[in-house]
Each structure stands twice: as structure tokens, then as C-alpha cells.
Amino acid sequence: MKGWIIFSIIAFCSIIVIDKITKLILRIPKVNGYLGEKRVSRIIKRQLKENEKILNDYRFKTRDGKTVQIDHIIIKTNGIFVIETKNYTGIIKGKESQLEWTQISRANKKYKLYNPVKQNENHIHKLIHHLQQNLTVKSLVVFTKADIKSLENIPNVCNLKEMKIILEEKSTTTLNKNQIEDLYNILITRKENIKDKEHIKNIKIMQENIKNDICPHCKVALIIKKGKNGYFKGCSNYPNCKFTKKI
């Protein structure tokens, strides 16, 4: 009898400890991001027709040595989609033109995030360069959990439910089985094995450049300009590069 009581207490405590550890692990951004990407990829896979393809966590290097990581590339009959998954919680606020958006957590704390629409456009631009193909790619930013009601007017930003509908939308340009297969093979051969460590190092260099008023894409100085919403810093390579930074 005594043995059973001790066993029960140990079992009960273990469950609490495991639960606490699980919650802590889920708070690690890398784990959280990974789980979000897995979830999105599972949902998309279920939706794909037999000859349609998906590539997850697609990585490559640009000619100037920058690393690019794309969450999902989907090649469907109705088009090519590049998806950026955001597994944030809380409320997300931002405008299409802003460089930084805000996440308001459940504890009412505010965090900055780089505008994911711009981030994904930049990924697509680099991908087209990398593949040297004349492709029409549709950009999608998918928030798996967050409240994105205030982002309603921003095109290409959606939740999981909306993503499923957008992926089925009819398109004027369609791809046949061979075209899908060809593009998939090009993507596979041009995919590179880049370690997380290298990718994170590259992101840090990019952030450092922005801080020092250097365009992260062209490595030239950012200069002060005047727009309709006041002064801002922009790349001196404009109009070839449209990078901007708030003052």
C-alpha cells in the first residue's frame, strides 16, 4: 500500500515536471518556428493533387554569399507559391509600407518583427535570380495562431483557413504536369545544404549593416530622403534597390 502511494506521488510529480519542460521548450523561438512550419506543410500536403509539389525549408546562397531560407515553395497547377510561416501568438499590427510590425503578446508586451510581406518579397526576388527563370510567383504570409484582424487590408497576409482557399484560387496562367516536374527538378538541383549557424550569422551581419546605415542588399550607403510621409533613409542605389529604413 505504502509503495503505491509513493509511486503515485512520484508519477504525479513527473507529469507536472514534464508538462513544465514541454511548455518551456515550446517557448524556444526555433522550436516554435519549426512546429509552425511542420503544421503548415502537413495541411498543404493534404491539399495537393497527385502531380503537385511542395518543398519545405528551402535554402540557397545568393551570388554575394548571403543565405536565404524559404519556409515553403509550392508548385501547383494554378501557380507557384512562396510561403512565409509565422507561428506567433497574440495580436499582430502593422502596415504594408512599414519596415517593422509589432506583436502584442498575451502578457501585453510589445515586440518588433521585420515586415514579413517585405521579407517574403525579398525571398521571391532572390529565388527568381537564383533559378534564372522567368517565373510568376505568388507571395503568401501565413500566421498560424496570431490575431491578424488589423492586417485584413494587406494583400497576401492570411491565416491557415484563408491559405487553403487562396491555394485553390483559379489562375490565368496554369502549369501542366511536365512544367511542374521540370521546375521541381531545377529547385532540387539548386537547393543547398546550409547549416542554421551559417544562416543566423548572415542575418546578424545584415542587421548590423542596417544599424550602420548600409543597405543590406547592395552594401552601399543609405541616404536621407523625403517621402509623402516625411523623411526616411533609402538605398543610394534607388530605383534598382528599394530598401528603406525609418528614421
Ligand SMILES: [Zn+2]
Ligand atoms: Zn540597396
